[in-house]
Amino acid sequence: MASAKLSSDTGTLGKAISVLDVIASAQEPMRFKDLASHIDQPRGTLHRQVSNLIEEGLLQVNADQSYSLGLRLLKFAAQSWSQNSFRQIAEPHLRALHELTGETVHLGILQGTEVIYLDKVESRQAVRMHSQVGNSSPCYCTGVGKAGLSVLPRDQAILRIANINFQQFTGSTLTNSESLLAELDEIAATGNAYDREEHEPGIHCVAAPIYSADRSIVGGLSVTAPSYRISMDQLNGWAATVRETARAINADLPIKMGPRA
Amino acid sequence: MASAKLSSDTGTLGKAISVLDVIASAQEPMRFKDLASHIDQPRGTLHRQVSNLIEEGLLQVNADQSYSLGLRLLKFAAQSWSQNSFRQIAEPHLRALHELTGETVHLGILQGTEVIYLDKVESRQAVRMHSQVGNSSPCYCTGVGKAGLSVLPRDQAILRIANINFQQFTGSTLTNSESLLAELDEIAATGNAYDREEHEPGIHCVAAPIYSADRSIVGGLSVTAPSYRISMDQLNGWAATVRETARAINADLPIKMGPRA
DNA sequence: ATTCTCATTCCATATAATGGAACTCGATTT
């Protein structure tokens, strides 16, 4: 739900971005007073920050005085997406995996306590594709998220998990650090993570971790399917292939890449 | 090519964002010294700004020490895109226009001297769709861009045009303010803008302006086609329909919306 | 080894962000 602020703010910039983050993570439209209640800052200060963000095109005011993120971000994101080498490297592998399974394949990375989806390959494109790329989900109830966590050094994983704001999405959602940590052990041992309808009812997936050598980038890929059509056994049958695809992508990654966290 | 800096910087935030902008607008990968040569700031200062951007996940360092935009922007952009009411309102109209013409339909808005594409409807989706959304093009050689400029108050249009860095993409590209202004008059009179292979050889389009009542949002939509298959006459045949679609979208827009510029 | 270039860190100073209080504007109530 909310963003995880791990370390100290990055001065003025950090505060500004955290305003964006609050708005991006909010499910309801936010007006100024809503922002003020979510961000611990004097109204005058907050107001100027918001004004600056608007001036820069990073934020917009809607007709009803609620805020939404500015379209200038689109240009930035388009560049980010197309230039991203991690995604470029993974792409052909994702396609191959989709050909094999016939089901939807996701690629995502861990960012704080969230998974951000970088790519998606699916057959019937009835739903608009781009609506998925860039979407984020909690790390503790998604295959990609748990896969990513499982390859972090244990202390780092614990640190991230401490910042999670658990929320029970379905009956099978893990809602505490202990059960999550226990499952990470399993994942580390087998190499596969599962989402057993933990995020959305009727949707499950099998995933495997992808990571740069120094673990500065961790994420994963998954094969997702509706449980009414694909059984848990069938999902299990793909586990090895998913692992193998992840391994192939890992092998293609340069020795060192990416940002620190 | 480069970004247009219209007014004074928005303090610290503005400087940070302009760093992002330089990187987003660069066609070659940029290392620190490249950045330093494009941005008029002491190296120490610039370095700290870059560090902050990296810490915030807005920037990444590649293996070769070049920078690219951070994946955190994806999440922001996904929200921006999906929440954007302008796009939501236009969407069904774009589909209808595509059904009618069978050709690619674009929706874009003016941002400074650039057009940012918000949506695209096309039949054969061989090329990945999302690779288009968020892409930007110069305003002076695209149908959507010229359509948008044509509905700005003349003084504002002149202001923007003054910031254009003209570049000759093809033989028919307009490369000076005078011819562009003259064409804007024509567009204002007829209600249709054309890109006569001015950006990419072999590609032309017919467009019409879309705008909020107070002109705080200006943009347009276009039907684009390869000239070998669709003649200028056929393009002309769609002009009225394109105008009508734009009119319908304008009618659907709320009375007041969006950011100032 | 030595000399480059490029990247990074440091710290006194100046500048820009801060935040409390006052003000405006609309809507709602008396």
Added chain:
DNA sequence: AAATCGAGTTCCATTATATGGAATGAGAAT
């Protein structure tokens, strides 16, 4: 109509923060 309330906006002395010149560190080229 007048008064009250809530939300949003502006102001300005104070303080904290960004600044940038200079020194250091890390690689590559000679």
